[in-house]
Amino acid sequence: MSDFQPPGRLVTLSDVARAAGVGESTVSRVLRNHGSYSKRAGARVAEAVARLGYVPNRLAGSLAGSGARLVGIVVPSLANVVFPDLLRGLTAALDAEGVQGVIGVSDYDPEREEALTAALLSWRPAALLLTGLEHTLGTAALARASGVRVVEMIDLDGPGIDTVVGFSNRAVGRASAQFLRARGYRRIGYVGHDCFSDLRAGKRLAGFEEVLSEAGIGLMDKEIRPGPSSATAGRAGLEALMARCPELDAVYFSNDDMALGGYFACLAAGWAVPGRLALFGFNGLDFGAAMPQPLATVRTPRLEIGRQAAACLVGDGAKRIDVGFTVIEGATA
Amino acid sequence: MSDFQPPGRLVTLSDVARAAGVGESTVSRVLRNHGSYSKRAGARVAEAVARLGYVPNRLAGSLAGSGARLVGIVVPSLANVVFPDLLRGLTAALDAEGVQGVIGVSDYDPEREEALTAALLSWRPAALLLTGLEHTLGTAALARASGVRVVEMIDLDGPGIDTVVGFSNRAVGRASAQFLRARGYRRIGYVGHDCFSDLRAGKRLAGFEEVLSEAGIGLMDKEIRPGPSSATAGRAGLEALMARCPELDAVYFSNDDMALGGYFACLAAGWAVPGRLALFGFNGLDFGAAMPQPLATVRTPRLEIGRQAAACLVGDGAKRIDVGFTVIEGATA
DNA sequence: TCGCGAATTGGCAGCGCTGCCAATCCGATC
């Protein structure tokens, strides 16, 4: 990108001022509708702006004024529906306020998260929105030193830098296990994706196993597939698990995509759901409700997290917002 | 967002210069590794930067230098996997070049797209990436006037402002119809989502119907669900369509999500796939491959579009890049 | 008609950084 051609000279505020026959400050006041100016000045400026096709330069505006009206957002991935949903809630709330979100994707790599944090901070954002609670020391140091408000989203299981919005993944895992227990399942397995990178899936599993241990049964077996979650991984994972441990009567999946793959595995193998094998997911994605037997899962308020996170930026902000989650009974367990 | 607190005074480049005992220009040269400076100067600056925790202010840098190293991106939605995939390819390629992408979401609303375009241009981006070819006159005018390079992604069916990267949706529709025809299906229906907002789905349908008309059969019936595409919409859509027109032997869906819902409808109603009813989707999403009978669909190189679009920004750029698509035979048709 | 506070307005100094230019330094050459 070395030969990016800078756009030629564009219309500036002082061009507008000259064209409108007023001072620069007046143009600035009119454009931002801030301070007082006469109707006549307003009209002349508006006319000049339209005629010249003036587009303000926010770079200059933010530099001169007090800070940029933008916030930095770091998410680990865009491949998992969770984050687009989060961003949707976030950007909707944000640009209702006229704030731009600048998004960075870390690919679940803490080092990249740190690099992105530094890069985003260099735009002097009004706030920084991170995902999860686990960051490098450098990320935390940067965030603190910058003095901007920091909001950590989605996870609630641990201490945050500043404000935290989300739900407890551990509690989700516990609730899922309790649900399966209450339904009488005892030979329970787990199919997940790479939980070293997806720490929150790991926390759910921990909560899940916790409850099973307390009940004296424990997880019979688990199959962890490398790479990101997907239906194909879920299908392959369940098939491997069942080959190894055919006496299972229920399987917990790291999320709905994995569970969908598991459901397909059952269809293909002719295992009745939930007669032969019960399935339980996570996220409450739309397709779960369309399945012949609606998927048993946990619905998470992803849009709401985004909205709340945005709200935290304006208010003085509670330090910790639990948006909760809902167990969806479905019919696969 | 009125009470955003501007961060207090932060470390500036001249603080670093003073601390390192060198001039500002030297610090600037060292930081950007541009121009020549001695080892000793480099070391002292690096030390001072680390000690002070200096984070450069790109607002100032971009204002002073020639343009910001960022590009504006407008997508219609984040709910449809297509766009996150696109963004993934795009941001990966982009930040390999050290360029930030600033993303705006238009919700399929041309007016919002125009507003976003103006907002993004006010950051003086090096380029503007839009989705599709249909824009308001205002959007096109803004884009042209800004003098930045404009890349329109995904759609190839029509004239572009500048550079265009994607595939022909019409051709996808045609290929899909030809595929179903070749398989011998004659009583073909369509289940889609709101195609007034999703213009590209409309173009696919147009191409599809074109082929059927040429074959002298035509589309028997179609069901358009309001709102965005989803498995639930697909299921409800297919159920409505079959209730009205039970003699159908194949259904074309506006995309794989809709087709997944259709598949679930078949499962629930006991319609054999493809014995009783053939299904055909669009996008080539992962779950299609995990289905008991892999979904017949068209795979689109979404990541590739992102990559190519990013590549267009550096090279002088072909005006028009066709990334093509692939028909996946699957087993549902 | 005059006076006065309020409304409106323009000038100008930065915001933090980069680009340009002139000054200084270095080692090596004669």
Added chain:
DNA sequence: GATCGGATTGGCAGCGCTGCCAATTCGCGA
């Protein structure tokens, strides 16, 4: 030991806009 070309370096003028302040104008009652 003086000279020369290149490597290094610092000063300083903006980039386009906003915030502050002083100047000007306006409206209206006395």
